[in-house]
Amino acid sequence: xxxxxxxxxxxxxxxxxxxxxxxxxxxxxxxxxxxxxxxxxxxxxxxxxxxxxxxxxxxxxxxxxxxxxxxxxxxxxxxxxxxxxxxxxxxxxxxxxxxxxxxxxxxxxxxxxxxxxxxxxxxxxxxxxxxxxxxxxxxxxxxxxxxxxxxxxxxxxxxxxxxxxxxxxxxxxxxxxxxxxxxxxxxxxxxxxxxxxxxxxxxxxxxxxxxxxxxxxxxxxxxxxxxxxxxxxxxxxxxxxxxxxxxxxxxxxxxxxxxxxxxxxxxxxxxxxxxxxxxxxxxxxxxxxxxxxxxxxxxxxxxxxxxxxxxxxxxxxxxxxxxxxxxxxxxxxxxxxxxxxxxxxxxxxxxxxxxxxxxxxxxxxxxxxxxxxxxxxxxxxxxxxxxxxxxxxxxxxxxxxxxxxxxxxxxxxxxxxxxxxxxxxxxxxxxxxxxxxxxxxxxxxxxxxxxxxxxxxxxxx
Numbered sequence: 296x297x298x299x300x301x302x303x304x305x306x307x308x309x310x311x312x313x314x315x316x317x318x319x320x321x322x323x324x325x326x327x328x329x330x331x332x333x334x335x336x337x338x339x340x341x342x343x344x345x346x347x348x349x350x351x352x353x354x355x356x357x358x359x360x361x362x363x364x365x366x367x368x369x370x371x372x373x374x375x376x377x378x379x380x381x382x383x384x385x386x387x388x389x390x391x392x393x394x395x396x397x398x399x400x401x402x403x404x405x406x407x408x409x410x411x412x413x414x415x416x417x418x419x420x421x422x423x424x425x426x427x428x429x430x431x432x433x434x435x436x437x438x439x440x441x442x443x444x445x446x447x448x449x450x451x452x453x454x455x456x457x458x459x460x461x462x463x464x465x466x467x468x469x470x471x472x473x474x475x476x477x478x479x480x481x482x483x484x485x486x487x488x489x490x491x492x493x494x495x496x497x498x499x500x501x502x503x504x505x506x507x508x509x510x511x512x513x514x515x516x517x518x519x520x521x522x523x524x525x526x527x528x529x530x531x532x533x534x535x536x537x538x539x540x541x542x543x544x545x546x547x548x549x550x551x552x553x554x555x556x557x558x559x560x561x562x563x564x565x566x567x568x569x570x571x572x573x574x575x576x577x578x579x580x581x582x583x584x585x586x587x588x589x590x591x592x593x594x595x596x597x598x599x600x601x602x603x604x605x606x607x608x609x610x611x612x613x614x615x616x617x618x619x620x621x622x623x624x625x626x627x628x629x630x631x632x633x634x635x636x637x638x639x640x641x642x643x644x645x646x647x648x649x650x651x652x653x654x655x656x657x658x659x660x661x662x663x664x665x666x667x668x669x670x671x672x673x674x675x676x677x678x679x680x681x682x683x684x685x686x687x688x689x690x691x692x693x694x695x696x697x698x699x700x701x702x703x704x705x706x707x708x709x710x711x712x713x714x715x716x717x718x719x720x721x722x723x724x725x726x727x728x729x730x731x732x733x734x735x736x737x738x739x740x741x742x743x744x745x746x747x748x749x750x751x752x753x754x755x756x
Contacts, residue, residue, distance in 0.1 A: 296321045297628060300419045300433035302411035302572070305332020306613045307603030308439030309395055311620030315435075316402040318628045323431055324404060325411035325421045330395040332441050333605075334613040336388050337461040342484060344384045345464075346645045349491035353647055360684045372492065378467045385464055407431070411440075413573035416597040435599055435627040438579070438587060439620060440572065442565035442605035450476070450537035450561050456544050457537055457559050460485060470494045470558035474546050476534045477562035478505045480644050483517065485560055486526060487646040496526045497554055499546065501533040506644065510657050512671065512691065513650045513707045520648065520687050529554070537561070567606045584608065591634035593623035601627060609635070612642055641719040643712035648688050651715035654703025654722040655693050667693040667702055670748045674708050679739035685709060690744040692718065692728070694752040699727040701749070714742055728752040 299315040301308045304326030315322045329336050352372070372380070399406060409423035411431075419431045444459035446452065454462045460481055471494065475486045478500030486498045498505065498521070505521070505528065506514040522528060533549040537559050544559045567586045574581060580588040580596040586608035593601045601623035604616030618635060625632040641653040659665045674680040674688040688708030695702050704718035721731050731749035736742050 297434045298432060299323070299435045299437065299624065299627070300325065300411070300431045301437045301439060302413075302419060303332060303439035303441055303568075303604070303606075304328075304330040304395075304406075305439055305441050305604055305616060306334050307605075307616035307620035308332065308437065309399060309620075310617040311437045311439065311601075311603060311624045312399065312404050313402060314621050314624040315628065316404050318624070318630060320435075320624075320628060322402075322404045323407060324399065325407045325409055325419060325431070327408070327410050329389075329392045330399060330406070331388075331392040332439075333443070333461070334616070335391050335395070337464075339613050340388045340391050341384045341464055342460065342481075342488075343645055344387050345380070346484065346488050346647075348380055348384075349488045350647065352491050357684050372469070375468055377469045377492070381464045381466060411572065413438075413577040413579070413600070416577050416600050433599070435601065435624070437593075437620060437623050437627075438574075438595070438600065438602040438606060439604045439616070440568040440606045442567045442608075442611065444561070445564040445566050447534075447537075447561060447563060449535060450559070452561060453539060456539045456542070456557070457561065460560065460562055463560065466558075470556070472497065472556035472558070474499060474544065474554055474556040474559045475562060476537070476546065476559065477564070478502060478507065478528075478530075479562065479564070480506070480509075482560070482562035484645050485562065487517075487521060490521060490524050490526050491647060495556075497529060497556060498526060499529045499532050499534050499548070499554070501531065503530050506650070509644065509650060510652060510691070510705045512657065512689065513652075513705055516648065516687050516689070516707050517646055517650065521646075565605060565611060567608060569606055582608070589619075591622075591636075592626040592632060593619050593635070594626070599627070610637055610640060610642075612640065614642075615640055639719070639723045641715050643715065645712070648685075648708050649706075649711035651706045651711035652704070653715055653719045654701075656703065657691075657693075657705075660693060665693075665702065666696040668696055668752060669693050670751045672744050672748050672751075674741065674744060677739075677741055677744050679741050679743070680708070682739065683709065685741075690714075690741075690748050692731075692745070692748040692752055694728045694749075699729060699753065700725055701728060701731060704745075706745075708741060710741075714745070717742065717745055 297320040299320045301324045409421040473494045546554045578597040587602040603619035644650040671691040691705040693703040701721040706714045728749040
């Protein structure tokens with residue numbers, strides 16, 4: 296029987312372990328923080344639970360536009376409501392972790408609570424909380440150790456006023472004025488959420504706009520919505536330091552000016568958890584930023600050692616981590632496998648409105664890297680969007696010039712994370728705009744705009 300040892304219980308780790316168990320391997324997971332990893336305990340699940348709460352607040356606030364008047368006093372939550380909101384979020388995250396543990400146990404997978412370290416490519420040593428060690432021989436090792444928030448030397452978090460995104464769920468009162476450093480996905484999501492909760496939010500961006508790495512049209516829509524809601528955007532402003540003075544947090548910018556707030560959230564990226572776990576000694580190559588170097592089937596440079604998830608830095612998405620873990624085990628155990636194709640990865644930014652993307656980007660088309668034609672339809676003309684009071688957002692499709700093959704798309708609007716799926720299927724299956732246009736959609740529906748964009752591309756592409 297093949298012995299598989301998984302180091303780390305996040306999506307890449309536990310999904311890989313489940314596949315290994317299904318294929319008849321003897322499987323052990325060494326996990327330190329709790330099954331589900333940061334995705335379940337401190338990142339995806341809690342942050343999206345918080346955002347789900349703000350979605351309800353946004354819906355309530357828009358009722359007047361639908362002719363519904365709320366009773367007096369039923370507006371934004373009170374400052375102290377954040378305590379109960381965060382308590383619910385923490386419980387949801389814990390419940391999800393326990394569900395994963397029950398599934399792991401049902402599959403006969405052994406769970407060792409501790410820190411795993413490679414002694415050599417075929418041996419993992421687990422150190423438990425009491426300092427005892429257990430040696431685990433392995434035919435296959437899957438590293439899924441994840442990543443943690445990057446910290447700035449001049450902005451050390453204290454867990455009270457200066458925070459990482461893992462620490463916001465300990466807040467018991469709503470920040471009066473929240474300064475968010477970083478306008479990437481994490482910064483934008485929390486800035487959007489806390490604006491809807493009622494905080495005065497200042498977003499500090501070193502670039503010229505929000506979400507500099509995303510579709511420019513989508514970023515413009517989000518930036519417009521956020522500023523209309525009262526968010527202050529400081530673009531082309533680099534935070535040099537963050538200092539706490541009692542109940543005040545002071546952020547000094549590169550030009551010497553300062554911004555004061557009650558709290559500061561530092562969201563400037565992640566660093567991999569690859570230190571001091573025996574990787575270099577076991578022949579596992581790391582890149583210049585400390586991420587594990589893997590190929591498209593998740594192999595590392597050490598024989599029999601694979602890696603998945605955020606520790607590889609390929610794409611920091613739970614869905615990608617899970618797929619990397621499955622691919623690793625399928626390959627290691629000789630099952631059929633398709634190498635990871637990042638061009639088919641669908642992703643979503645859970646701001647309000649949401650931004651979902653798949654396939655080629657507008658930047659790739661504009662640069663000539665991809666020969667494609669684009670059509671963008673505003674949701675303002677969609678009947679269902681009008682009924683729902685949706686004014687901001689669009690559907691954009693890219694079709695390969697000449698063949699009409701759907702090669703990418705962007706959806707901006709409510710539940711874009713769900714609406715991107717038909718576009719993702721089209722990209723993965725290499726469907727043409729004719730295939731997409733001829734499929735029936737419900738009327739009225741926002742997904743009808745996807746079919747309409749395909750019909751227009753049929754002529755233009």
